[in-house]
Amino acid sequence: MTAQLPQSQTTSGSDLYEQDFYLWIQTTAELLKQKNFTQLDLENLIEEIETMGRSEKRALESNLEVLLMHLLKYQIQTERRSKSWQYTILEHRRRVQKSLKESPSLKPDFDRVFDESYQTARRLAVIETGLDIATFPEQSPFTLEQVLDSDFFPKS
Known part of the structure; x- marks a missing residue:
């Protein structure tokens, strides 16, 4: 059984990133768990990972x-x-x-x-x-x- 994505189907990943960062994180984590790489918001994901390293x-x-x-x-x-x-x-x-x-x-x-x-x-x-x-x-x-x-x- 596949877990339900927390994101609404009408909100793109980059829009979600701007509107609700916490929900974007949850959605991104779930997409990664499901190995659903095509729906990932890669641009913002890469930016966040780089920011974590700098932090x-x-x-x-x-x-x-x-x-x-x-x-x-x-x-x-x-x-x-x-x-x-x-x-x-x-x-x-x-x-x-x-x-x-x-x-x-x-x-x-x-x-x-x-x-x-x-x-x-x-x-x-x-x-x-x-x-x-x-x-x-x-x-x-x-x-x-x-x-x-x-x-x-x-x-x-």
Whole structure:
């Protein structure tokens, strides 16, 4: 027995995409399950898959930036260290590790954006702390391995 498509027969895939995105997803999934490739809205399906890939990369970079910023703050502002900073470091490290575990093909991108993410983290740390940018090293004092090490916290 074939499952019923959620889409109305009068609505094309691209129209449905514009009118009701969630219903478009359900309809697309059902068409794929049925191997009914001729009715797929391929243009929008390809666009959504590419967007998902870009979103994964952006999430990895964003979590890396927050992680690096808090590692910097933790290293520089020893008198202001808090459980909240430790939590943020652990949480964003976990998110980065999870992204790399679920999508190992992101690792080369992680390596490639590390320095750029550090520069962003450095500027964010300036905003959060009110300290001069010269307070924070121009190059990351943390290695890739340290950033990913669940037990690593910077020393004073």
